[in-house]
Amino acid sequence: MQHSAPAPRWIACAAACPGLSLCRLSTLLSAALMVIGCVATTSWAIEGNEPIEADGFPAEYPRFVSEHFVLVSHAHADLARARLELLEKTYARFYDAFEKADFEPQPTRTRLIAVLFDKHDAYVQYATDADRIDMSWTNGYYSARTNRVALVLAGDERIATREPVQTAATDREDQLLPFAESATATQAARPVEVSVSMRPISIASTAHEAAHQLAFNSGLQQRGVMYPLWVSEGLASCFEPQSIDDLFGPEHVNKSRRRDLIDAMDAGTVIPLNDFVALTRLPTNDARAVSHVYAQGWALFHFLFENHPKELKQYMKKLTTLRPGRRSVSTMRQEFIAAFGPIEKLQAKWDEALLAHQRAEREHVAQQADMVALESRK
Secondary structure (H helix, E strand, O other): OEOOOOOOOEEEEEOOOOEEEOEEOOOHHHHOEEEEEOOOOOOOOOOOOOOEOOOOOEOOOOEEEOOOEEEEEOOOHHHHHHHHHHHHHHHHHHHHHHHHOOOOOOOOOOOEEEEEEOOHHHHHHHHHHHHOOOOOOOOEEEEOOOOEEEEEOOOOOEEEEEOOOOOEOOHHHHHHOOOOOOOOOEHHHOOOEEEEEOOHHHHHHHHHHHHHHHHHHOOOOOOOEOOOHHHHHHHHHOOOOOOOOOOOOOOOOOHHHHHHHHHHHHHOOOOOHHHHOOOOOOOOOOHHHHHHHHHHHHHHHHHHHHHOHHHHHHHHHHHHOOOOEOOOHHHHHHHHHHHHOOHHHHHHHHHHHHHHHHHHHHHHHHHHHHHHHHHHHO
């Protein structure tokens, strides 16, 4: 949602996953709406005369560095590294998808900064100090002002450790495990096995917020420009994997968002395209309506990416040249028409796409029911 201020100060994004999460959430709290943008100072809870690094955090704050990101975090190192790996995977998927579609995303100039908190209170305080925003009802957001992603561990994310079984290593294991001294070395010489438990909502929200950050640092979007909700949130909602191994990106179907889209169709709350293309505000006090808007945003971005990629590319490129500040609904609607043609002509194809999603979802539900029935008979 965009404020009515001269420039888009922030945009709330229901990121994680509607069905989430990204996972399936049914309330504003569980939907983990995220925020883009911010308000005031760029420093955070810095006291005394501690040496401050270029990223604005005290020098003693742990940093985990990858090729394209710096993750500042006091969370367990393995949890932080798992989140960093997901950020890099999102980076790879983002550039792969948009480069193949000839959107010409530019390489990021520096490593992007993300902050991962292990306690929700610290995350809320950071949002208050850095962006003057109450984010107590979220688990992550991207700030267009600080150009950072802030995330917090879900309550049940954890590290599981397990002592290896005491058995002799084989020759084959020696080859795979260079730290084993010989074929007679025991597993006791090996590191303790560690597994990271990351909730689907954390996976989804991390990728979603990273997609926002990448869009604004690759030239696809321009900070300060007012965007319709379907552009910013539709793009980011394409990056909401339910698990580390999920396929995701604008060329793939986001099944969680599709479920909410079908719910909107069944409820008769799909917003007419003529109004939706210039929508900048989310419904208030209605979690279901919010999830419907995000689902429709995902569906429209996915539809245009698949069916009108050249027009979508030119439309987004045009918006990056605009001056910061507020634009009227009629102006944004005309910008859409200039790129994609008369809305009434596009509406027919859009309606067909919605019906196709509805059929696919119902087929999926039927298949799932058949599988459950089959298992129950075994």
